[in-house]
Amino acid sequence: MSKIVFEEFFNKSEGKPFIYNGKEIKMSDKVSLPASKASLRVEFISTNSHWKQGIVLQTKGDFEINEQKLSNKIVLWEHTAPTQVDIVVKSKDKTLFIYNVWDTGDGTMHYGHNGGALFIEQVNKTTIYHCNDGYADDDFDDLIFKVEYQ
């Protein structure tokens, strides 16, 4: 397996997306919401990593999950979250960031370094995220999840 360190690519692009093997590679997905309130469903599809995978959703505003109101940022970890999670986003700037995090077992929430990157596949209203965690490869199957906007 080839050793691909996307951190070096992002250092060259100063964090901006770039094209790799015909795909647009990003650090995170910046979603422009159609309204300040949006309902979405996040679903874990698969993981293939020695490290625990998580999904971060971040906005200037609140999230409502299971009648709980949470501000600014939530993390859904694969080993604790249900496979499907329905979320209501109330965003002040109609912007939602979505990205992958991982835990190598040291208790630290890692992101944005070494092999960390993702690309996006859009199927109708569904966005599928293919994520690479910090392990330096380019298989983008460490975490695959989808977000459906309702």
Add this chain to the structure above:
Amino acid sequence: MPRYYLFKKCEQRNNGSAAHSNNYGAIADIKDQASGNYVYNAIGELNYDRISSIDSIKWNVYGKMQHIYKHAATYGTAATGLHYYYDPSGNRVGRAVLYNPSTSYNSYTWYVRDAQGNVLAAYRTIGSDITTSTLKLIEHHMYGSSRLGIINRDMDVDQPRLTADNSNAHLGTAYLSIFTRGNKLFELTNHLGNVLVTVTDVKTPTPKSGTPSQVGGYTANMVVATDYTPFGMIMQGRNYNNAAGDKYRYGFNGQEHDNSIKGTGNHFTAEFWEYDPRVGRRWNLDPKPNASIGGYSAFTNNPILFSDPHGDTIVTGAGGTQTIDIDERVHALEFYEKGVYTAGGKQVLVQPGQLRSITNSFGTYKAKWNTSGAIPVFVGYSNDKGETIEQAAERSERNAKISAAFDFSGMLLRWADDNYQESQKDAVGWSVKFSTNLLVGSAMSAIDPIPLGNGYNPSTTLREGAGELETMLAIAAKAGWKVGEPITNLTAKGNVPAWSTVRQRFWKNEAFLNGNTYSESNLLRMQKGLAPQFRNTTTGVLESMELHHTIPQRNGGLFEFIKVTPEQHRLIDPFRR
């Protein structure tokens, strides 16, 4: 302020809506609660629990529960006040129970502990005046590698141990020593350390089949049997207690329950927490917080896999020492000694005591290093043909003849597969990581026989059976430091290292021990003692990883820190500059 969400996470409970609402029979689940049932003080410690008739709780400055004031309505058979005493290490050494608020305490229990905090014996006085009341030795604790059980004593320490007997004038004075069976209680625990069954040293004979006048066998005398819900509440209808009084005080996670506070089995105590098993939450904030998990949650909400024997750090199973049995008849192990080693002309950073080669019936397998990078990277053990032990075992047609060796390699493989991640977290025991690197052959940066930072405990020793591996732990807090050694080492001049030195040591070790987690550019930074850098995924700005002191430096903390991102650091430390 951003908050992290985890399912079933816990925040401070300001009303009863999230708590259980059922009320069962003898072992009662928590009852319906009115709004405002729980009140916390300014630093997050519980100081009011209405449903448990607790008017207030006083905590000392070290975060230990010092006094519980119960509601006056419970005056009668229930305790109306409890007071706790601690030694300088924070271990509980005494407990006083007040039944009648108009007098002083009615019962004192004193714990005698060894240097590691294990309870050796307990004494109790019954009466309002500790100086005039009868002091009784109530129990001794029995230990093997961990607690085996207790011996109930009920011995008045002011009275002679032996009874004089002068009934036979010709023999003079004899002393009678009476041995009573049934006072010795042994605990049987599961993988989490939960005490499921307690048996005594009494064995009851059973009639022999067909010849009932003869003894055919024996049955154990079980006195306590308990099943627990995942978070530790005693399960209704699945518990049994034939022990008079409260003679066995240990239960969930092997921790001591305190029935005086709010009923049978409803409260557990350990060095770093007071825990309510009915709601699965602690009374005080986690002293070792994790930014992605609520500060009152327990076991990271996974009480099946994890236990928390001290209330501060989860461990896999019941924690404790991990050992690998090595059959020395079949295998020979060679360890690296202190010195400089090279591979491909480059210096290899090897910690003395690491495994250098292993010899068994398949041959000799030596440590191999990948020298293509900036620093040689350990890649596993292989023989002259490049085979791992596993590959050789698969190829061999002689498995039957060398089954012992195969068992050994199989055992290491299973251990490596199953326990690698968990072993890294084991703060109670220590992690024998060399076996992971022994066979997996992946790009692990180095052998890591001694966990560093939070998990390192220089006082931990190996159990018997791992003989040669003891050399791995020979590195204690010695003077001088090299990469791979504990960051707690003193400086070459014998001084405690400054924080800047500790920080540099940590990042150098992180590069050395967990190199596969970082890019080469970050490894180069870390080898200089600098923190790794990464990009903020939303802003694209380059940030450095930080170290957060769980015991603040202003309070004397030095080695007690965790690795965090700046964002996590801002969340958990309001004093972060």
